[in-house]
Amino acid sequence: MLYPPWLDPYDAAPFIAFSTSHMISIIIIAALVLLLFLFRHSLRRLSERSSRLMRIALAALMIGCEIVLQLWYVYGGIWSLQTSLPLELCSLTLLLSALLLLTRTRWLYSAVLFAGIAGALMAIVTPNLGYAFAHFRFIQFFTAHAMIILALLYMTWVEQFRPGWRSVAGSMIFVNVAAVMVYVADVLLGANYMFLRHKPNTPSVLDMLGPYPVYILGEEILALVLFTLLYIVLFAIPDRLRRHQNKRKTKSHQVHSKIG
Template sequence: MDSYFDPWYPEAFAAFSREHWAAIIILISLGLLMYLFRSAIASKPFLQKAAKWSLLSALLLPEVSLHIWYVSMGIWDPATSLPLELCSLTLFLSIAILLTDERRLYPLVYFAGIGGAMQAILTPDLGYPFPHFRFFHFFIVHIAIILTALYMTWVRGYRPRWASIAWTMVFLNVSALLVGLINLAVGSNYMFLMRKPENASLLDLLGPHPVYIFVEELIALGLFTLMYLVFFALPDRVKRRFPNKKEPASLSPGG
């Protein structure tokens, strides 16, 4: 058996190692490229199609491969292998919005997708280092979730509204309730609702269980508000006050 697929790989992931920094730099670089070429991609249908299917491939193929790996290694377990983490949910929402252009999904992909995936990339709950299969799966899908939100924003022209923050918070709480019931049923810890992750994470700074769950709620609300203010509300106010540069109309306002 190839050691790169070994579920009992002898080495552990190290946060902010050279390979971890490389993944962060790749995310930043791809995000900058999408921003710089947003108008060119938006104006050419074949480039939009290429970007869309590249993102779908980066979301779907690693996730399908993960579950094939679970089964082939004999380690599939309902307590650890179900796609019920927040980033798993936003991964499926990202796939859905790319396939359907459904505007009601956009706030969830933008706020919960970027917020959850960014935290995962900065403080990975990952037991396998580079070049293990799980290392590539983890960073590819989380980067793709963030890039999907940026694609829908910068290329497709979707935008959230203030009410989108409330809609996202409702989604998070309903999801947590349903996932919590599953945790109780199968003895799992999806979304870290039952206890903190074993690896160091931001949750270590937020108090004991269940206090950190409520603190997470407040942080999420503050983060989503900041994401709306910095990237939408304040730029719109500046444009209204200094209307010198004419911006192209949004292709499909969302949220």
């Protein structure tokens, strides 16, 4: 069967890490995150109906990313139980983040926040991907991972969900529970979802974490470090600066009141 070049699952240009297309993709995703942050106040002022429609649209796009991927697997004749089920960590956080947008469930937010952002960031920087731009799989891969980050930051910056240190623990629990369940599926199916039975064939951060099964322990430590850093950079430091700024404003107001 002849496939269009941008859909061909067999004869496509290979992905090259940190190539021009890879770097442009990273820049575009970073720009989208920045725009979401800059327009967060405007988005908060949307009506309840508009806000709900926004969340539904984002969730639909995320679910659509997974649906079109599954359709492409079938179209290309490469769908299989061993490689095509949405059992990778980013596939799980993609679907759960979409569910979070629809339900606004706080425990789900705590569970997937850091796992989703850290996992998507790692995937964007070191993709386990075999297709270069402008293949469908390249576009779908970066769109799906960008949407995970944007959805979780949307719930944080626009819907104003706030994590605590318990959210770091919640994400660690989620990752480990998911890993146990996926490992059982790996054994039953002879698969390697979440790379729990061996490393991926393409270069990845796992190459720096030792041989199997040592790298799994390394992943645990790396996850804890990344989740903690994300909490400190995205929440702890900004919250401290905000409190400091509010104290200065209060003192300044008190001084002006006394003068007046």
